[in-house]
Structure formats: C-alpha cells, structure tokens
Amino acid sequence: GQNIDQPTEMTATEGAIVQINCTYQTSGFNGLFWYQQHAGEAPTFLSYNVLDGLEEKGRFSSFLSRSKGYSYLLLKELQMKDSASYLCAVSGDYKLSFGAGTTVTVRA
C-alpha cells in the first residue's frame, strides 16, 4: 500500500515563496504527481517527477528524491490566485494514491 504525508495548512504572503513537502512510503513507484485544487473545483495537473532532481515550470518547481521517499513543490512569487489545496499523488500499481492535500492561503 501507500502512505503519503503532507502538511495540512500553510500560510504565506503575496510575493513570497512557499515549499510544500510530501513524504511517501510505497510498495511500487512509477512517479509522483502534484495537483492543484481550488475550492469547489476539480484537481488540475501541475507536475510529474519520476527521476531524482528538480523540475522547473515557471513559478512552480517540483523536486524528487526516490531514496528518501520525499518530494516538495515550490511556489515562487506567490499570487492571490495560488490560494488552493495542493495534492501530492504517488503513481503505484496502476493507480494514483493521494495525500490529504495542503491548503495554502496567500495573504496580501
């Protein structure tokens, strides 16, 4: 099975940087996804990591260390619209297992 942990809530100021950590224990690993979910909406894809290292995509970056069972999502130059829940999901045996999500609140 999968065990995925991420913080419940984080708060940051507009223009700042926030790092959301995710640790996982898995019986099979085929990559790690990050999704963004605004309140009342469906999750949308942000990033996918399968090899160790940092993947940068604009203001968002995602890091993976397979040996440590660890990933983080880095949000830079925070904007108010970045207030949302961020879901870490591990791709295992033919399915995704999701963490409970981290609610990020961006304050002016």
Next chain:
Amino acid sequence: ETGVTQTPRHLVMGMTNKKSLKCEQHLGHNAMYWYKQSAKKPLELMFVYNFKEQTENNSVPSRFSPECPNSSHLFLHLHTLQPEDSALYLCASSPGSTGSYNEQFFGPGTRLTVL
C-alpha cells in the same frame, strides 16, 4: 465538449432513492476512475476501469455500482445510500495506468447530499 464532463453537478437524494452519476471523457483515454472526496480527507479511489474492464474495486460498499459500457463513458449507480456517503464524487481519466500515462484529468465532480 472537451475534457471530462460529469452530470449532474449537484444531487440531493433520500436514502431510499436510486440515482446514477454519469461521466464522459473526450480525450481518447483508456482508463477511467471514480473517486470520493470528503472534507479534509484524501481522495479515496473507488473504482478503476482499464479498456472497459474493472481492475480495481477499493472495498467499496455494494450500494455503489459502477458501469463502463465503453472507454468514453462511466457510470456510478447509487441505491440505498447513507448520509455519510454525502461527498464530492470525482471522475477522472488517463491515457494509461502506469507512470506518466497515469496523469489523470478530472471532471468537475458531482456534489452529492444524502438526506
């Protein structure tokens, strides 16, 4: 229509009712999923279909019955539900079911309230 669509968007039903949720994907994907999302809890995987064949039933009570007539359509039939079944039900699809092919595209969800 593009992406993944779900109907209805909102549903209120009594415990003795029978209703169905519908999901349709226009992405040419081969895998489809039903998830339950309750407040402050992880997304719970309910069912997985690969090429119309059910490959996962995550210990879901029999009052939830999935149906996948083809690779573009997925239904969730509901009967004699309980109030604790009230949640957001999300449908998703993916090109395949391993690695990067497991990138899932979600529908907008059906907000279900059981009275």
